[in-house]
Amino acid sequence: MEFTxxxxxxxxxxxxxxxxxxxxxxxPVPAHLEGLASRAASPSAIxxxxxxxxxxxxxxxxxxxxxxxxxxxERLSALITAALPPSSRSDPPAAEPALSAALDRLRDxxxxxxxxxxxxxxxxVRKVLEDPAGxxxxxxxxxxxxxxxxxxxxxxDIAPGTAGTGKERLAAALADPxxxxxxxxxxxxxxxxxxxxxxxxxxxxxxxxxxxxxxARSPIEELLARGLLAATGEESVxxxxxxxxxxxxxxxxxxxxxxxxxLEGPERDRELADRTAAGQxxxxxxxxxxxxxxxxxxxxxxxxxxxxxxxxxxxxxADLDLPEWVTALVVEVAHAAGLIAAGGGVDGEWLPTPAYDxxxxxxxxxxxxxxxxxxxxxxxxxxxVGERDERDRPLNALHADLRRAAAPGVRAxxxxxLAAAPGRAPSRDAVLERxxxxxxxxxxxxxxxxxxxxxxxxxxxGVTGLGALSGHGRALLEGGDTGAAAAALAPLLPEPVxxxxxxxDLTAVAPGPxxxxxxxxxxxxxxVESKGGATVYRFxxxxxxRALDAGHGGEELLAMLARHSATPMPQALSYLVGDVARRHGxxxxxxxxxxxxxxxxxLLDQITADRRSAALRLRRLAPTVIASRTSRxxxxxxxxxxxxxxxxxxxxxxxxxxxxxxxxxxxxxxxxAVAPANGIDPHVAAAAVRALRAGDAAHxxxxxxxxxxxxxxxxxxxxxxxSALQEAIKQGVRVWIGYLDSQGNATSRILEPARMEGGYLTxxxxxxxxxxxxxxxxxxxxxxx
Numbered sequence: 130m131e132f133t134x135x136x137x138x139x140x141x142x143x144x145x146x147x148x149x150x151x152x153x154x155x156x157p158v159p160a161h162l163e164g165l166a167s168r169a170a171s172p173s174a175i176x177x178x179x180x181x182x183x184x185x186x187x188x189x190x191x192x193x194x195x196x197x198x199x200x201x202x203e204r205l206s207a208l209i210t211a212a213l214p215p216s217s218r219s220d221p222p223a224a225e226p227a228l229s230a231a232l233d234r235l236r237d238x239x240x241x242x243x244x245x246x247x248x249x250x251x252x253x254v255r256k257v258l259e260d261p262a263g264x265x266x267x268x269x270x271x272x273x274x275x276x277x278x279x280x281x282x283x284x285x286d287i288a289p290g291t292a293g294t295g296k297e298r299l300a301a302a303l304a305d306p307x308x309x310x311x312x313x314x315x316x317x318x319x320x321x322x323x324x325x326x327x328x329x330x331x332x333x334x335x336x337x338x339x340x341x342x343x344x345a346r347s348p349i350e351e352l353l354a355r356g357l358l359a360a361t362g363e364e365s366v367x368x369x370x371x372x373x374x375x376x377x378x379x380x381x382x383x384x385x386x387x388x389x390x391x392l393e394g395p396e397r398d399r400e401l402a403d404r405t406a407a408g409q410x411x412x413x414x415x416x417x418x419x420x421x422x423x424x425x426x427x428x429x430x431x432x433x434x435x436x437x438x439x440x441x442x443x444x445x446x447a448d449l450d451l452p453e454w455v456t457a458l459v460v461e462v463a464h465a466a467g468l469i470a471a472g473g474g475v476d477g478e479w480l481p482t483p484a485y486d487x488x489x490x491x492x493x494x495x496x497x498x499x500x501x502x503x504x505x506x507x508x509x510x511x512x513x514v515g516e517r518d519e520r521d522r523p524l525n526a527l528h529a530d531l532r533r534a535a536a537p538g539v540r541a542x543x544x545x546x547l548a549a550a551p552g553r554a555p556s557r558d559a560v561l562e563r564x565x566x567x568x569x570x571x572x573x574x575x576x577x578x579x580x581x582x583x584x585x586x587x588x589x590x591g592v593t594g595l596g597a598l599s600g601h602g603r604a605l606l607e608g609g610d611t612g613a614a615a616a617a618l619a620p621l622l623p624e625p626v627x628x629x630x631x632x633x634d635l636t637a638v639a640p641g642p643x644x645x646x647x648x649x650x651x652x653x654x655x656x657v658e659s660k661g662g663a664t665v666y667r668f669x670x671x672x673x674x675r676a677l678d679a680g681h682g683g684e685e686l687l688a689m690l691a692r693h694s695a696t697p698m699p700q701a702l703s704y705l706v707g708d709v710a711r712r713h714g715x716x717x718x719x720x721x722x723x724x725x726x727x728x729x730x731x732l733l734d735q736i737t738a739d740r741r742s743a744a745l746r747l748r749r750l751a752p753t754v755i756a757s758r759t760s761r762x763x764x765x766x767x768x769x770x771x772x773x774x775x776x777x778x779x780x781x782x783x784x785x786x787x788x789x790x791x792x793x794x795x796x797x798x799x800x801x802a803v804a805p806a807n808g809i810d811p812h813v814a815a816a817a818v819r820a821l822r823a824g825d826a827a828h829x830x831x832x833x834x835x836x837x838x839x840x841x842x843x844x845x846x847x848x849x850x851x852s853a854l855q856e857a858i859k860q861g862v863r864v865w866i867g868y869l870d871s872q873g874n875a876t877s878r879i880l881e882p883a884r885m886e887g888g889y890l891t892x893x894x895x896x897x898x899x900x901x902x903x904x905x906x907x908x909x910x911x912x913x914x
Contacts, residue, residue, distance in 0.1 A: 132252050133166040135242040137825065144821065145814045146237045151178055152809045155817045158883065158891065160900050161825040169239045170252040178238050179257065184566045185387055186231040188212070190240060190250065191261035192381045195370065199247035202232070212382035227387040262381045263327020264374065265367040268300045271359035279339060283356050286342040299356050303371045309355045310375065317348035321357065321368070325376040326383050329368040336360040389566045392546065394555040397597040402552075406599035407621030410497045410591025411642065416449055416459045417500060418489060421468055421481040422649055423448055426675075431477035436528030442514070450660055457514040457526045458586055462500050464527055465507035479527070489645065493622050494615040501590055501605055501614070505540055508532050512582035535571075539579040542568065544587065544606045547598040554596025557581060629666070631694045635702055639664040647693055653679060654686065668702055673709040683710025723761040725768075725775070726754055741771050813884060816858050820883025823893035824900045842867035842875050843910030853911040854890060858882045863895070867909035878903075879914060 139147070148155045153174055159165045168174060179187065192208050193200055206228055232248070235241035243249050255261075265271060272280060273296075280295030287309060288302040302309070310321070324331060333349050342354045349366075352358040358366045377383070429441035437460065446456040463469050468485040471477045488496055509531045513524050524530055546563045547555065555563070561580060565572055587593045592602035601618035623642050629651065630638040637655060640663055642648075654676045655666035676686060686706050691698050727733050730752040737747055737755065745767055746758045757764050761777055768775045844867060845853075857864045861881075868876050880892040880903075890903045 132170070132242055133163050136166045136169070136239065137162050141815075141818050141822070143237065144818045145811070147239055148817050149809055149811070149814045150181075150238055153177060155809075155814075158817050158820050159824075161828040162821055163825070163828065165821055166239075172253060172257050175240070175251070175253050175257045178240055179254075180568065180570045181238075182234075182570070183389070184569045185227055185385065186234060187569055188262070188382055188385050189228065189231045189235065190254065191258065193241065193248060193250050194255050194258050194261040195264055195374070195381055199243060199249040202228075202245040202248060205248060208379075208381055209385065211380045212385035213387060214384065260327065260329055263329060264370045264381070265329030265359075266370060268303045268356070268359070268369040268371055269296060271361070271367055271369045272296055272299060272356070275360070282339075282341060283354065287355050300371075303356055303369055306357065306372050306375050309357060310372070313351045313355065313357070314348060317351040317357075320348050320352065321372070321376060324368040325373060329370075329373060330361070331358075331366050332364050333366055334364055336362060336364055336366050386566075390559070390562050392550040392553060392555040392563060393559045394550070394553050394596065397552055397554050397595045399552050399597070399600070402554075402594035402597040403599045403601070404594070404621055406591045406594030406602060407618055408591075408623065409589065409594065410501075410601070410618060411493060411622050413459070413590050414493055414496050414500065415642070415648070416451060416455075417463045417466075417468065417496075418645065418648070419449055419652060420445065420459055420463060421485050421489075422652060424469065424479055425481050426653075426679075428478035428480045431471045431479060432525065432528075434528070436525035437479060439523070439525065442526055450657070454512065454514065455589055458511040458589060460526050461507070461509050461511040461514075461531070462504045462590070465509060466499050466503040492615070492619070493625075493645075494619040497591065497618060498605065498615045501592060501602075504586065504590055505544075505592075505605065506537050508534055508536050510536050510579065510582060511586065512578070533575070533579065535576065536579055539576055540583045540587075541606070543580050543583040544592065544598065544602070547587075547593060548603055548606060550597075551603075552597060554593075557584060560584065628693050628695045631690065631696050631699055631702060633699045633701060635668045635699070635705065637666045637668070637694075639666070650689065654681075654689075668705060670705065670709050673706055674713060677710060677713045683707060683713075686710070722758050723764045724750075724754055724756050725764070726778075728753060736768070736771075736773070739771060742767075812859065815861075816882075816884040819858075819861050819881070820891060820893065820900065823881045823883065827893060827899065842877050843912040845910035847906075850908055850911050851885075851905065854882055854885060854905075854908075857911070858885060863914045865912045865914050866903075868903060869907040869909060875909065 151174065154165060154168050159168060182190065189209065192205060206225060209228055232241060240251050240254055241248055242251055277295055280299055284291065284295045284298035288298045291298045291301065337360045340350045340354045345351045345354045353360065357372050359369055361367050429437060432438055442453060442456060446453045449456055467482055468488060469479055470482050472480045488499060510533050513531055514526045516524050518524055518530055542564055543560060546560050561577055564580060592605065593599060601614045604614040604617050625644045626641040627644050627647055630640065632638065636658065643651060651666050655668045655672050658665040658667045683706055687703060725733065725736065733753065733755055736742055737749060745764060748756045750756050765775050765777055843865060853864065863879060863881050866878050866880055868878050870876055879895040882890060882892040884891050888905050890905060892901065892903065894901045
């Protein structure tokens with residue numbers, strides 16, 4: 130059976146399962162099912178599909194890959210059963226339930242097709258798999274670059290008297306290499322054993338040497354002369370697949386568990402784990418809020434290369450009383466959530482965004498969901514902060530080099546492993562072992578490092594508690610409704626208090642987590658001295674001055690303290706506030722861009738009285754000095770335009786030649802698109818399948834264009850038109866539309882709508898017998914057919 134015909138014979142439900150599990154196949158939607166089959170056989174699409182397979186399912190693909198053409202399911206089951214551990218072999222074979230499930234999934238992915246008595250891999254799968262199951266290429270491929278004369282000599286040595294070319298005789302002899310393997314020395318057999326279970330390649334000097342069986346002196350020469358090893362380069366050899374299968378005793382895999390490895394780890398009380406995670410979630414939200422509040426007062430600068438400086442990170446960590454790696458996590462998550470961004474002057478500063486003010490007034494549970502969701506889906510890796518890149522440069526927080534495309538997928542996969550063990554805290558090694566089984570093609574040092582980061586950060590953010598996935602963390606991972614995660618977390622959060630205990634030693638004790646507004650006010654008015662079950666704040670002249678600088682008055686501060694204190698106001702604190710408020714603002718410092726100095730006060734009076742000087746925003750500071758908010762160059766030019774002859778002077782009072790300063794503008798940073806998550810909406814999948822069916826029917830039948838209905842072209846409001854098209858897509862019915870072409874002429878069309886996105890409608894046009902895209906703003910109306 131041809132692969133395209135098999136695809137065409139799939140039901141609509143099966144096609145929807147295919148495009149849902151492999152969304153890259155319909156980006157964009159092919160014109161017909163033949164195009165879908167061609168795209169499914171492309172190397173990039175096959176590689177993505179293979180990356181999604183677990184170890185057992187991938188082993189089924191590899192077992193089929195080493196077979197010569199279609200394979201019955203019974204034969205496949207025997208090969209898989211032979212690879213299972215001895216304890217798993219039984220009658221009926223223990224592989225049967227898992228094998229059937231794996232074949233169903235492979236058919237859904239279009240990696241395997243055909244009936245059970247003739248299973249085969251989809252086109253291109255064998256080419257994408259490199260050394261399946263650790264087996265090398267077939268003998269015909271392994272010796273394809275050898276000179277014909279050398280192949281004839283090898284065939285004469287190991288298969289004398291046979292007919293055919295040297296390559297054919299050699300391949301026939303290696304089809305049953307038992308006698309050749311038995312004829313080599315023990316040392317040569319030991320070399321074969323090292324390559325038996327893969328990798329099938331090795332390095333030897335002068336691999337392309339010409340050697341005969343009679344002249345072989347070393348173990349490697351024995352193998353090369355008999356064709357048991359094939360030279361693939363000047364210093365590389367490979368073990369032919371036929372020899373490898375013989376050495377394995379006919380088995381394709383040595384050890385193949387049908388079930389994933391168990392998740393070992395201590396059991397956790399679920400209620401205790403949820404409460405622990407909720408407490409950590411509360412602390413993380415407060416850390417993000419305190420970070421934004423502090424940076425709104427003293428924002429750190431943006432490095433010239435981008436990111437946050439090491440000193441600024443250390444200072445922020447000391448202010449938040451957190452380790453540096455936790456501080457980097459808070460900073461990165463706040464940035465990913467849109468709470469902080471680069472702004473300010475020319476050099477740039479890290480400042481809170483307007484989104485922070487909206488986030489701050491929401492409930493704690495909703496604020497946590499925003500942060501946790503941003504962490505789960507962001508492509509940045511805070512754990513890399515402090516390490517060095519390939520150029521030995523340090524990786525700073527908020528730097529662009531912290532992006533790793535695999536990060537969100539690793540986080541989701543890691544939490545998925547924890548979700549598979551409810552109430553248990555799997556160890557790091559157990560999680561890595563399970564992920565290696567679930568995603569064997571996605572292994573490597575970076576993924577292991579990202580997994581460790583994910584486990585550590587999930588505990589810090591409050592997704593897990595005591596190493597086990599919390600209830601609100603599970604709701605967050607399931608994704609569908611973020612309100613479910615907030616609802617699960619809200620009852621577990623500590624109840625905030627709205628009062629403090631003022632003490633005579635100029636300290637205030639918060640007996641619990643303060644309300645958001647009171648916490649902001651206390652952070653501004655006092656310095657945090659210690660944290661724990663109760664937070665201790667200390668008032669000082671500097672902290673009171675900080676509140677006064679923010680616009681609060683002395684009486685306002687005392688009233689606020691009296692209103693939120695459960696103890697009487699200490700006399701020392703009231704004296705401190707009154708004394709600082711009395712001295713605050715007696716000396717004032719302003720800003721002036723330029724000044725005008727003249728020994729003749731009458732001339733300065735003339736300048737200030739001139740109506741043309743109103744735009745200069747002049748202010749008389751002394752009889753002989755006028756200040757202006759305009760720049761020095763603009764002030765000189767304006768005075769000259771008014772008929773005066775000013776000159777510019779330096780800070781030392783020397784006359785200088787002034788010229789216009791260079792003007793620069795800072796462009797807005799580019800908006801980075803968020804990569805869509807795996808999978809597509811069911812309605813989009815259904816619409817894509819309908820479009821494929823309609824296009825395939827047109828491709829096969831080659832229908833003639835249909836005549837448009839008689840009567841007036843449909844017209845109607847734009848909102849009604851879009852609603853009618855959306856309903857037609859859901860119902861899968863035909864519609865009659867009016868459409869304006871590029872010249873503005875009204876035409877009539879009969880369509881089978883498939884999908885609508887980006888201001889365009891994709892549909893099969895029966896009046897043109899082809900699939901077209903229609904601009905929505907040109908559709909005048911919709912009517913039923």
